[in-house]
Amino acid sequence: MLQLSNLLKASFTSIMKNRMRSLLTSLGIIIGVSAVIVMVGIGSGSQKRIAKEISSLGNNMIIVFPAFSMRGGVSRGAGSFNRMTMEDVEAIREEATQVQYVSAVVMSAGQVVGNGNNWSTSVQGVDPEYQHIRVWEISSGEFFSDRDVRTLKKVAVLGKTVADKIFGSMDPIGQKIRIRNTPFKIIGVLKEKGQDARGQDQDDIVYAPSTTVLYRLKGDRYVNSINASAVTLESIGKAQEEIMTILRREHKIEPGQNDDFNVANQTAITEMASETSRIMTMLLGAVAAVSLVVGGIGIMNIMLVSVTERTREIGIRMSVGARGQDILTQFLLEAVVLSVTGGIIGILLSFGIALILNNWTTVNTSIGSGIVALSFTFSAAIGIFFGFYPARRAAALNPIDALRYE
Amino acid sequence: MNAVITTSRITKTYQIGEIQVHALRGIDLSVQSGEFLAIMGASGSGKSTLMNLIGCLDVPTSGRYYLDNIDVSSLTKNEYADIRNKKIGFVFQGFNLLSRTTALENVELPLFYDRSRRIKNPKQAAREALERVGLSDRMDHVPNQLSGGQQQRVAIARALVNQPSILLADEPTGNLDSRTSVEVMSVFQELNEQGITILIVTHEDDISRYAKRIIKMRDGHILDDSPIKKATSARQILEIMKEED
Numbered sequence A: 001m002l003q004l005s006n007l008l009k010a011s012f013t014s015i016m017k018n019r020m021r022s023l024l025t026s027l028g029i030i031i032g033v034s035a036v037i038v039m040v041g042i043g044s045g046s047q048k049r050i051a052k053e054i055s056s057l058g059n060n061m062i063i064v065f066p067a068f069s070m071r072g073g074v075s076r077g078a079g080s081f082n083r084m085t086m087e088d089v090e091a092i093r094e095e096a097t098q099v100q101y102v103s104a105v106v107m108s109a110g111q112v113v114g115n116g117n118n119w120s121t122s123v124q125g126v127d128p129e130y131q132h133i134r135v136w137e138i139s140s141g142e143f144f145s146d147r148d149v150r151t152l153k154k155v156a157v158l159g160k161t162v163a164d165k166i167f168g169s170m171d172p173i174g175q176k177i178r179i180r181n182t183p184f185k186i187i188g189v190l191k192e193k194g195q196d197a198r199g200q201d202q203d204d205i206v207y208a209p210s211t212t213v214l215y216r217l218k219g220d221r222y223v224n225s226i227n228a229s230a231v232t233l234e235s236i237g238k239a240q241e242e243i244m245t246i247l248r249r250e251h252k253i254e255p256g257q258n259d260d261f262n263v264a265n266q267t268a269i270t271e272m273a274s275e276t277s278r279i280m281t282m283l284l285g286a287v288a289a290v291s292l293v294v295g296g297i298g299i300m301n302i303m304l305v306s307v308t309e310r311t312r313e314i315g316i317r318m319s320v321g322a323r324g325q326d327i328l329t330q331f332l333l334e335a336v337v338l339s340v341t342g343g344i345i346g347i348l349l350s351f352g353i354a355l356i357l358n359n360w361t362t363v364n365t366s367i368g369s370g371i372v373a374l375s376f377t378f379s380a381a382i383g384i385f386f387g388f389y390p391a392r393r394a395a396a397l398n399p400i401d402a403l404r405y406e
Numbered sequence B: 001m002n003a004v005i006t007t008s009r010i011t012k013t014y015q016i017g018e019i020q021v022h023a024l025r026g027i028d029l030s031v032q033s034g035e036f037l038a039i040m041g042a043s044g045s046g047k048s049t050l051m052n053l054i055g056c057l058d059v060p061t062s063g064r065y066y067l068d069n070i071d072v073s074s075l076t077k078n079e080y081a082d083i084r085n086k087k088i089g090f091v092f093q094g095f096n097l098l099s100r101t102t103a104l105e106n107v108e109l110p111l112f113y114d115r116s117r118r119i120k121n122p123k124q125a126a127r128e129a130l131e132r133v134g135l136s137d138r139m140d141h142v143p144n145q146l147s148g149g150q151q152q153r154v155a156i157a158r159a160l161v162n163q164p165s166i167l168l169a170d171e172p173t174g175n176l177d178s179r180t181s182v183e184v185m186s187v188f189q190e191l192n193e194q195g196i197t198i199l200i201v202t203h204e205d206d207i208s209r210y211a212k213r214i215i216k217m218r219d220g221h222i223l224d225d226s227p228i229k230k231a232t233s234a235r236q237i238l239e240i241m242k243e244e245d
């Protein structure tokens, strides 16, 4: 065989002389590789995000909402017949053996004023156990206690966003804020949680004792929802049964009557979410497979279209003394150079697209090394095969047959 | 005798579906070193087929072919390639130049595949070969910027560049005007004087008279094989043409 460096030079010369063909071949590989990496990246990115959100949702969580109800023949919308009270929460806490934590959730909203700033946010009244249900961690200070709840204490724990907006770099602990003209003392700041599934900032929140928000701020007696967590993942079903029994008794619902509350648990939420993300990944995978095939067909077409020209070229080279291996090596090198260059450009392009998606849109992409390797290998294999195959066939011909090829 | 080319009962049969085309039906031919042979005959008589076999571009269906007393059919594919590279210069009827490749690069191509590296400076050798066919001012032109005659001359330069001992040319003047044809024949005669064995295919009597021996073919047979007492000198004809101008 001739020197490899000479054959490599011949390959480069040929690539440069046939710029259009080279470009189109590489383009097929570039598109194939980048489409697959980005698609699968989006799929696994959103899967990861959903998994993270589910875990940030809390442990073995059960949520009780007031329900659309029919009482005395009058139908009322969800929440309008808000009958869940602090007593219901207490009853669950006392009686349900499979429930580890339970907390009332009292929703309110309003301007928070302090340190010369004001910020409109959501204020939620909860019980100390809420911290464990939703797995909130404290970054400074502390969460309020049962005593604070019993005594309707005017204390508050701030989410990171609220703390930043009102106090900036200043330490909020011990400072005062006013919520709807009621002064609250800040006793803690929460650790950052980031966005939730709908892109809402989970740190844009103020927590205060449930009783304080319910009686002092809202002057109401009904809570918006009850959050609880089961002792274990397996006991979610039982805990849910217990809660329903207790609430039916408390609300004096006769057998056969509709409940005036709805219970959802995390297993159902998790299942729904992972089903959604599974379908999404499947769809994206299908799109990716299609782009890979389309890219592959593109490569194949370019290669096959140029077979006649290439076969004649091979005939000319053989007629002046090229050996079979010379031809094969040159064409193999050419296919490898084109495929590898195309593959690398495709990978860089997909990283660029991922960067743009992650920074400028709500789409999250997570690029794994496996898919990079897979798509690169697949496209390169197509490129090399279709570059090499015609050469292999032509090199086996008599020069005169290669020259006559049509 | 010093025969460079000897064929013995060479046949070539093309199979096209059910039909068999007998392009050569047993050719016995012997060519001595330094001969200048013109192969003539009607279209389809098997001239190109014979040239391709002699040029080691194709293999016969049956019969033996000895090149420098070596039985070519016993050689490997690589040895075949090396013969095409070193011993034989082939000028195709349709030129067969690499497209998008300059005249100089086309002429250099055989040297690229020369493993022995006999010729130390390929660029220089290619330039000299092009000068020899009078194309020194067209070296950087690609084939589609050249006329048929110029492409023909590039093809001849490519056949010469590796200093072959045999030059084969299939209708080398088929695309040329009469003046250029004589110029090309003059180049061939000059090469022949330097000792290169030359075989050309032509159907023009005007051209065949520059050869030293004429072979006539019909239907895959050699019909007639006769030496020419005194070949016409292309150089003299050229001078006469110049005077006429």
Ligand SMILES: Nc1ncnc2c1ncn2[C@@H]1O[C@H](COP(=O)(O)OP(=O)(O)O)[C@@H](O)[C@H]1O
Pocket: A404, B014, B015, B016, B021, B022, B023, B041, B042, B043, B044, B045, B046, B047, B048, B049, B050
């Ligand atoms: N590749 C081929 N396949 C089939 N038939 C061929 C092929 N090449 C030549 N022939 C046939 O062989 C015969 C001789 O052809 P050729 O040697 O080209 O003739 P010439 O050069 O004298 O015109 C013709 O009948 C031609 O049709």
Ligand SMILES: [Mg+2]
Pocket: B047, B048, B049, B093, B170
């Ligand atoms: Mg012919």
